[in-house]
Amino acid sequence: MKKLVNAPRAVVREMLEGLVSLAPGQVLLDGESVVLRADTPSDVRARKVAVISGGGSGHEPAHAGYVGAGMLDAAVAGDVFTSPSTDAVLAAIRAVAGPAGALLVVKNYTGDRLNFGLAAELARAEGIPVETVVVADDVSLHDTVEPARRRGIAGTVLVHKVAGAAAEAGAALQDVLREATAAAEVLGTMGVALGPCTVPAAGKPGFTLEEDEIELGLGIHGEQGVRRVPMQTADSLVDTLLTTIVEDRRITSGDRVVLVVNGLGGTPPMELAIVARRALAALRQGGIRVERAWSGTFLSALEMPGCSLTLLKVDDARLARLDAAVDAPAWPGAGRLPKEPGVYRPSSTASPASLPAEAPQPGMDRFRKAALRVADAFEQSEPRLTALDSAAGDGDLGLSLVRGAEAIRALPEDAWTSPARALTAIGNALRRSIGGSSGPFYATALLRAARRLAEGPVDAAAWAEAFDLAVTAVSELGGARPGDRTMLDALRPAADAFAKAVRCGQGAREAWASAVHAAEAGEEATSRMQPRLGRASYLGARAVGVPDAGAAAVVVWMKALTPGIG
Structure with missing residues (x-):
């Protein structure tokens, strides 16, 4: 294993110290693996609804990268691919929440649900209103488990954005919960891995693939997908992912959506752009209106090569939340699209004078x-x-x-x-x-x-x-x-x-x-x-x-x- 780390047990803390050293709007909670907004009011009565998320590390830029005005108030980091402790989540709630309460955005994994859920109960016992929204956007499991048991993956970032914008606008806790829950219910994501990743503490890849094999429908913790298939072209893979999402989420011609093309940590921007190109073209060909689109690494699985696609249905109100101002280091920007791929066609093109016609010479x-x-x-x-x-x-x-x-x-x-x-x-x-x-x-x-x-x-x-x-x-x-x-x-x-x-x-x-x-x-x-x-x-x-x-x-x-x- 070759990684730029000092010691596997120190990875998370040293990573968080590095992240907040680069982000003027963030601070690290003393004694905890929790990143907070630096502008959190010290007077708890002045605090708005706090939006808190987190999970195991190794998904960077999630979750700390989304701490900032308009998104998360706090991000709680566990060890690599391991849920944070109940006490860490509770410490985050105490640090940023007040009488207005807090919304916890939780990906649908047992450890996350247990630790965030228990922390919510303890906070309520202290008089802090807390609600929870569970994100289960992995459509690859449609033939495997019931919808309530699906995993939460990259689409979670869009729930962060919707909830964060609602809270920043001054919405009450129940209204923030309602908007976040509604977004999570119409969210669909599916991924593909071209290879495994290596957890620093394990020191070896989580699985092996032959040169011509890929994993469809993987999770975000280095686990295998729902099925192993031969390597295909980028366009073919995009079509497979989109078809599954569109059918599962019942997206039809005329629907309005936003698209996220997410790299899993080891995929260069070149390849993500090729994926985005096909995804946008295929959706438009199906009559689906893509209102916004983003391409980059939003929620990774360490250095895993591969990508996921996310679609979220939108209306004017939800689109306004996605368009609202954000001051979080990892949010990529407006995501606005041209009406069609831009091609510059000069009105007149100067070309060299054609050579006069001549008969071929011998030979x-x-x-x-x-x-x-x-x-x-x-x-x-x-x-x-x-x-x-x-x-x-x-x-x-x-x-x-x-x-x-x-x-x-x-x-x-x-x-x-x-x-x-x-x-x-x-x-x-x-x-x-x-x-x-x-x-x-x-x-x-x-x-x-x-x-x-x-x-x-x-x-x-x-x-x-x-x-x-x-x-x-x-x-x-x-x-x-x-x-x-x-x-x-x-x-x-x-x-x-x-x-x-x-x-x-x-x-x-x-x-x-x-x-x-x-x-x-x-x-x-x-x-x-x-x-x-x-x-x-x-x-x-x-x-x-x-x-x-x-x-x-x-x-x-x-x-x-x-x-x-x-």
Whole structure:
């Protein structure tokens, strides 16, 4: 187990100390694992209805992240995935509640219900009015248990928001309870896990999954889901989750909802955005009006990879509670949506002047077939180039060149009429399709070569000079030289070998064979070089032993061109 902790038993306290150190509006209750609003009136008679929640730790930013004006007045933290004690809950009630009373928002787990419930009884005995709302929003259990026994999961955060806004507006305890209960009753959530999480005290994952397996309908304590299924695309998983929620909550066309896309702790924003994209599109296609939507990590399960989706039916009154001002560090903002995904379409687009039509020069059919062989070779070599680039870079070269291959195949017929015109078209296509550094390098090289070939007859000497100019352009653009462990370590010796062979009177095929041999030797030599440029340079000596991916890609396309040379 690798975690940034000092000692498993100290995790919760040290986490809470860190959280309040970052939040000016929060304080830590002395002697307890309880986070409070810093502006809680010392005069109990001046206190509004207090909204209190909590549960086991490991769900951050819940629950402490929602302590602030407009949401929670206090959050009670237990050990990781363990309900807080009755005494801790009672201490929180005493610290923030007064004659107006308190509402406890409790997720539907036995430990939470027992400890929060007993604390409520003890507080009532002290004269503090206390009510409880239990959240049981996990629709994945619809075929397993009765609704009252379902788990409370990420949708609980929306109940915090509704109740907190009602209390902040001055509503009486019974009115806050009524609004919170009504929200909980029309709330539905379902999750999917791509892998397990590790509780610090346990030191090992809670379950294991094969590479192609996922857990549908998991809880938030590292437990397994309701069923194990093969890995699917993001869109397919979203459809499964939404269908279950919509059917269980009886959401139909014309209904108004808010959506929460929740990461479970190990899911990057990139993937959550892909999930949100599909969820919004699917709901709109079903005629369901999505009034607000939020995407992020709201209630996690430590570092578990996966997500959950939550839908809450709304009317104008509930939407006003969700829109009310909040000063809690983890609340993400307004959640307002554009009417449709934004796409900027200029009224007029300036485009380069089209080149005049021309008849294909002799040999251009052969030229095109050679370029298409390069495209095929890029696709076939993608796994190896990805592996090489991952060893000493960011791992994107293989996929980038696959995009380049698609761009080459998509070129129109009139791009293949002359070598200069074809190289220009290929260069521009690669510039547009390949990100990172490879696109600019190859585009610059091809455009420089194309200008040379446009100057006169295209013979072996012209190709040798164009090749040399292309390699020089790459060096000028990136600042690399041979020996820096880059694509130039294959390009420069190849261009030099080709030019030398042509000057010695060798035929194009023999000269190209010499160039390919030189490129291969250059690629092999990079495995012994310490990188001096690019991301690989950050690794220093750790990159030695693996050939440079850019140099390997040069050998790929040079070999692919070989059958067409002559």
